Amino acid sequence: xxxxxxxxxxxxxxxxxxxxxxxxxxxxxxxxxxxxxxxxxxxxxxxxxxxxxxxxxxxxxxxxxxxxxxxxxxxxxxxxxxxxxxxxxxxxxxxxxxxxxxxxxxxxxxxxxxxxxxxxxxxxxxxxxxxxxxxxxxxxxxxxxxxxxxxxxxxxxxxxxxxxxxxxxxxxxxxxxxxxxxxxxxxxxxxxxxxxxxxxxxxxxxxxxxxxxxxxxxxxxxxxxxxxxxxxxxxxxxxxxxxxxxxxxxxxxxxxxxxxxxxxxxxxxxxxxxxxxxxxxxxxxxxxxxxxxxxxxxxxxxxxxxx
Amino acid sequence: xxxxxxxxxxxxxxxxxxxxxxxxxxxxxxxxxxxxxxxxxxxxxxxxxxxxxxxxxxxxxxxxxxxxxxxxxxxxxxxxxxxxxxxxxxxxxxxxxxxxxxxxxxxxxxxxxxxxxxxxxxxxxxxxxxxxxxxxxxxxxxxxxxxxxxxxxxxxxxxxxxxxxxxxxxxxxxxxxxxxxxxxxxxxxxxxxxxxxxxxxxxxxxxxxxxxxxxxxxxxxxxxxxxxxxxxxxxxxxxxxxxxxxxxxxxxxxxxxxxxxxxxxxxxxxxxxxxxxxxxxxxxxxxxxxxxxxxxxxxxxxxxxxxxxxxxxxxxxxxxxxxxxxxxxxxxxxxxxxxxxxxxxxxxxxxxxxxxxxxxxxxxxxxxxxxxxxxxxxxxxxxxxxxxxxxxxxxxxxxxxxxxxxxxxxxxxxx
Numbered sequence: 001x002x003x004x005x006x007x008x009x010x011x012x013x014x015x016x017x018x019x020x021x022x023x024x025x026x027x028x029x030x031x032x033x034x035x036x037x038x039x040x041x042x043x044x045x046x047x048x049x050x051x052x053x054x055x056x057x058x059x060x061x062x063x064x065x066x067x068x069x070x071x072x073x074x075x076x077x078x079x080x081x082x083x084x085x086x087x088x089x090x091x092x093x094x095x096x097x098x099x100x101x102x103x104x105x106x107x108x109x110x111x112x113x114x115x116x117x118x119x120x121x122x123x124x125x126x127x128x129x130x131x132x133x134x135x136x137x138x139x140x141x142x143x144x145x146x147x148x149x150x151x152x153x154x155x156x157x158x159x160x161x162x163x164x165x166x167x168x169x170x171x172x173x174x175x176x177x178x179x180x181x182x183x184x185x186x187x188x189x190x191x192x193x194x195x196x197x198x199x200x201x202x203x204x205x206x207x208x209x210x211x212x213x214x215x216x217x218x219x220x221x222x223x224x225x226x227x228x229x230x231x232x233x234x235x236x237x238x239x240x241x242x243x244x245x246x247x248x249x250x251x252x253x254x255x256x257x258x259x260x261x262x263x264x265x266x267x268x269x270x271x272x273x274x275x276x277x278x279x280x281x282x283x284x285x286x287x288x289x290x291x292x293x294x295x296x297x298x299x300x301x302x303x304x305x306x307x
Numbered sequence: 308x309x310x311x312x313x314x315x316x317x318x319x320x321x322x323x324x325x326x327x328x329x330x331x332x333x334x335x336x337x338x339x340x341x342x343x344x345x346x347x348x349x350x351x352x353x354x355x356x357x358x359x360x361x362x363x364x365x366x367x368x369x370x371x372x373x374x375x376x377x378x379x380x381x382x383x384x385x386x387x388x389x390x391x392x393x394x395x396x397x398x399x400x401x402x403x404x405x406x407x408x409x410x411x412x413x414x415x416x417x418x419x420x421x422x423x424x425x426x427x428x429x430x431x432x433x434x435x436x437x438x439x440x441x442x443x444x445x446x447x448x449x450x451x452x453x454x455x456x457x458x459x460x461x462x463x464x465x466x467x468x469x470x471x472x473x474x475x476x477x478x479x480x481x482x483x484x485x486x487x488x489x490x491x492x493x494x495x496x497x498x499x500x501x502x503x504x505x506x507x508x509x510x511x512x513x514x515x516x517x518x519x520x521x522x523x524x525x526x527x528x529x530x531x532x533x534x535x536x537x538x539x540x541x542x543x544x545x546x547x548x549x550x551x552x553x554x555x556x557x558x559x560x561x562x563x564x565x566x567x568x569x570x571x572x573x574x575x576x577x578x579x580x581x582x583x584x585x586x587x588x589x590x591x592x593x594x595x596x597x598x599x600x601x602x603x604x605x606x607x608x609x610x611x612x613x614x615x616x617x618x619x620x621x622x623x624x625x626x627x628x629x630x631x632x633x634x635x636x637x638x639x640x641x642x643x644x645x646x647x648x649x650x651x652x653x654x655x656x657x658x659x660x661x662x663x664x665x666x667x668x669x670x671x672x673x674x675x676x677x678x679x680x681x682x683x684x685x686x687x688x689x690x691x692x693x694x695x696x697x698x699x700x701x702x703x704x705x706x707x708x709x710x711x712x713x714x715x716x717x718x719x720x721x722x
Contacts (some may be wrong), residue, residue: 047357047360048360049355050357051356051357051358051359051360051361052360052362054357055360055361055362057362058706058707058710059365059460059706060364060365060366060368060459060460060706061364062361062362062364062365063361063362063414064361064363065357065360066356067358081722082567082722099344104339133351136584136587139588140591143591143593144591144592145591145592145593167576168530169529169530169575171530171593173593174530174578174579183346248722253584255579256578256579256721257572257577257579257580257720257721258572258721259721260720260721260722264721264722265717265722267722268717268722269717270428270430271426271429271430272426272713272717273710273713273717274709274713274715275714276362304451
């Protein structure tokens with residue numbers, strides 16, 4: 001708009017109102033790309049899958065919506081062992097990630113000094129290799145005649161794990177332990193990074209203050225550091241547990257027939273058996289179970305400022 | 308400018324704000340009413356949307372798979388193949404047989420190695436083929452059971468045998484009349500894939516393993532045996548071992564074979580069901596003996612002399628990977644020319660010498676001996692008469708059988 005065209009002396013009111021309407025719309029414009037993305041790549045596939053899960057038919061004759069909700073019940077009845085196993089393995093892996101990741105994140109945040117960036121790069125470094133290659137590497141690490149298994153065998157650790165049902169026949173590969181190890185390794189960075197960010201934000205003077213108030217280091221950790229790092233713990237555990245419970249690569253490559261997780265079942269129902277309704281129903285059940293667990297967990301842990 | 312600044316609020320104000328957030332949930336407010344009606348509308352709309360979906364029949368009946376052939380105008384072919392399934396020059400920069408084809412015919416070949424797995428590839432091309440659209444591929448190579456399914460669904464184009472003189476003349480008898488494509492109306496084999504028993508001599512203590520019975524029952528192999536996650540290979544080999552013909556078995560036979568393997572799973576005799584990833588385990592000795600694909604074994608033997616194979620006296624399964632032209636492909640005649648080209652003896656020999664699978668071309672021995680004497684005498688590449696006599700194929704399955712059997716087999720392998 002050129003200066004000459006400008007209407008003479010617009011009323012003051014309009015000048016104030018105009019930007020305010022526009023400003024009110026700005027958030028929506030900013031949201032638009034995200035909303036469209038979600039609509040096309042999340043909402044539509046969800047509707048499509050929900051529909052598939054209540055259809056019946058076959059590849060050759062086509063599938064029709066018959067509101068066959070029994071598929072859900074049948075899927076659950078047939079595959080609940082894999083469901084339980086998925087949650088158990090993902091839960092164990094998440095716990096191990098937390099136990100391994102917390103000290104490391106603590107070290108990076110408070111003690112690493114000038115090596116902090118280097119250590120952080122080392123944490124992320126495995127991501128530069130493909131997920132599949134990293135998992136296959138574990139087959140070499142845990143090989144039957146390999147060093148790791150030899151050491152564990154000599155120390156009689158394998159006797160204990162075998163008694164617990166985690167390993168069998170003095171081997172680690174093709175047992176639950178191998179799958180959980182693989183899951184833990186593959187998802188560890190997802191635990192460390194959120195933990196690190198929330199630990200790093202803690203003001204060091206709080207530790208000093210705790211010391212001034214005669215708190216022992218252990219008490220300082222329990223009363224100051226841990227509560228302040230809870231957002232990191234919660235987001236870290238979620239970022240580990242949710243993808244781990246749907247993972248099938250680790251179970252497929254490191255496991256055996258009795259370690260298959262629900263991801264494998266969905267994959268095989270969808271691609272091999274061509275039973276699309278069961279595959280869709282299984283996906284929805286998994287989603288619902290994970291959502292339920294996560295909701296309970298977030299409510300329980302009481303972190304309002306999650307991130 | 309108004310901005311939300313909690314610090315500015317007084318303590319009672321903050322408390323009131325928290326209360327309104329926490330306790331307001333139960334009360335019927337304008338917002339909750341709006342939200343409830345919104346949810347209801349969404350639910351109703353969702354139900355409508357759900358029932359509008361549905362997957363149309365995949366089978367295309369009464370619709371021609373053929374398309375306008377642009378072969379003459381467009382001198383090109385889009386060829387999709389598996390990885391490591393084509394000869395490559397020493398410097399790995401060119402593909403000699405394909406280049407020679409282009410030089411001779413002027414047809415450019417766009418060669419893509421985009422097939423890694425039959426079921427995944429089917430998932431990839433299914434949407435276009437089901438919708439009656441061109442997949443952008445003129446020639447694809449898939450394993451026989453998938454070829455059978457594609458032909459059954461009407462998704463393959465009928466071949467013109469006038470363009471396939473060499474293929475017609477040189478196809479070996481073993482591959483001439485599969486029950487899923489009698490007379491090879493739609494497909495020609497690229498390679499044959501014998502499924503044999505392989506073992507690592509170091510891991511078995513120098514003993515030979517030569518039957519499925521031994522795989523399943525020998526206590527010294529406990530936990531060191533693997534089967535293939537391809538149903539037809541594992542069940543087929545077990546059926547043969549039980550004295551049944553995989554070419555004409557019944558539901559009860561199938562169940563018995565799965566039950567026999569289930570026992571191996573329950574007693575922990577079987578360690579895993581594997582895809583191609585058994586090769587590394589076998590080479591390391593983590594797997595002592597397994598059901599294996601012959602082509603893999605030839606390649607493994609080159610690096611590890613402890614790897615041996617055996618042909619069970621009960622027989623073995625031969626499957627095949629087959630070339631076919633998907634429906635609506637634009638360059639069918641060009642694709643047929645390429646298919647025929649690979650049935651010319653010198654070309655077939657050059658390919659077989661590189662990829663080490665069973666060559667489906669008759670009379671190729673002389674040409675192969677010119678390239679490598681030892682390959683011409685390798686029965687895994689050129690089966691002799693005794694070996695060919697033991698070869699069996701898994702019969703083709705109807706759609707219902709396929710689903711039912713895959714379901715049972717999935718139960719066996721744990722998913």
